[in-house]
Amino acid sequence: MTLLITGGASGIGAATARLAAARGHKIAINYRSRETPARKVVAEIEATGGQAVALAADITREADIVGLFDAAEKVLGPVTHLVNSAGIGTAPTRVQDYDATVLANLFATNTIGLMLCCREAVRRMSTARGGPGGHRGGVIVNVSSMAGTIGGRPGASAYAASKAAVDSFTMGLAKDVAQEGIRAVSLRPGMVETEMTEKTLADNAVRSAIESTIAMGRVGRAEEIANAIVWLLSAEASFISGVTLDASGGGFVFGKR
Ligand SMILES: NC(=O)c1ccc[n+]([C@@H]2O[C@H](COP(=O)([O-])OP(=O)(O)OC[C@H]3O[C@@H](n4cnc5c(N)ncnc54)[C@H](OP(=O)(O)O)[C@@H]3O)[C@@H](O)[C@H]2O)c1
Numbered sequence: 001m002t003l004l005i006t007g008g009a010s011g012i013g014a015a016t017a018r019l020a021a022a023r024g025h026k027i028a029i030n031y032r033s034r035e036t037p038a039r040k041v042v043a044e045i046e047a048t049g050g051q052a053v054a055l056a057a058d059i060t061r062e063a064d065i066v067g068l069f070d071a072a073e074k075v076l077g078p079v080t081h082l083v084n085s086a087g088i089g090t091a092p093t094r095v096q097d098y099d100a101t102v103l104a105n106l107f108a109t110n111t112i113g114l115m116l117c118c119r120e121a122v123r124r125m126s127t128a129r130g131g132p133g134g135h136r137g138g139v140i141v142n143v144s145s146m147a148g149t150i151g152g153r154p155g156a157s158a159y160a161a162s163k164a165a166v167d168s169f170t171m172g173l174a175k176d177v178a179q180e181g182i183r184a185v186s187l188r189p190g191m192v193e194t195e196m197t198e199k200t201l202a203d204n205a206v207r208s209a210i211e212s213t214i215a216m217g218r219v220g221r222a223e224e225i226a227n228a229i230v231w232l233l234s235a236e237a238s239f240i241s242g243v244t245l246d247a248s249g250g251g252f253v254f255g256k257r
Contacts, residue, residue, distance in 0.1 A: 002027075002078060004079045006068075006083070007032075007085040007086030008038065009031040009035075009041060010026070012189065012193030013085035020230050025081065025233075026076040027076075028052070028053055028071075031055075031059070035054065035056065039054050041054070055116075059116070060109050060112075062116055078136070078238070079121060084143060086113065089159050090106055092156065093155050095157060106158055109162075110159070122176075122182060125137055126177060126180040126181065127180050137181020140182065142166050146165040146251070147160040148160050185241060185243060186243055186244040187229055187244070189217075190214060190252075191214065216248045219249070220247065224247060228245060
């Protein structure tokens with residue numbers, strides 16, 4: 001089992017890498033700029049007897065994506081599992097202040113880059129394609145966001161839209177490949193403490209305000225999301241495809257209960 005994780009050097013991607021390695025996956029950790037953190041995760045996995053490699057690729061570039069899959073296969077063998085965790089947010093922005101370049105980069109990363117990673121995975125996993133490269137089927141988990149279910153928190157409408165698109169795409173993808181040995185699932189985290197959110201959550205007042213909107217009254221940990229992802233990757237989830245799973249502490253609550 002070879003698992004390729006985009007954005008695997010930090011946060012949810014790194015937690016998934018560690019857990020999946022412990023469950024017997026060989027891990028290809030993709031990073032864009034975080035080479036040192038990526039190598040650190042590789043070293044941690046190797047120290048516990050696992051096999052991993054860190055691979056640079058910017059998923060907004062199609063050629064990088066193709067090269068990433070080629071490189072992962074060359075080092076670790078056919079990619080059988082894919083977790084698309086790479087993603088970015090934007091500074092809080094009202095619609096009236098949208099900038100076309102920011103929007104294009106957001107969608108190029110969160111949506112189109114993810115879709116092209118899925119394309120590469122399908123080309124390499126699908127049992128319909130035959131040939132010597134593996135093609136034994138596989139599993140894809142796309143990390144979207146609860147933001148997509150509510151239009152985002154204030155100023156995050158574009159981010160929310162980029163993630164809602166992932167949920168819809170994943171449903172269509174799953175139907176496309178359901179008879180080709182591939183499962184595809186969208187995993188929607190709620191607010192999770194990672195490098196992406198650490199600045200926001202460092203402000204205690206903001207953190208409390210956010211936590212008051214989560215049913216469990218707390219943000220999540222990357223490991224809690226990784227547990228759900230690794231289960232979805234496993235054979236225990238063999239009849240689950242084309243759905244979204246929320247890992248969100250019970251979801252949003254607004255107002256007093
Ligand atoms: N944390 C939350 O509350 C939360 C909630 C819902 C959904 N999510 C989603 O969960 C996923 C993981 O986020 P996280 O919380 O773990 O944050 P994170 O630590 O910031 O992880 C995001 C990763 O994406 C990588 N990345 C960004 N642009 C890239 C590109 N063009 N090419 C390749 N890699 C790229 C980053 O690596 P580089 O810096 O090296 O580019 C980074 O390692 C994201 O898709 C995010 O939208 C997070």
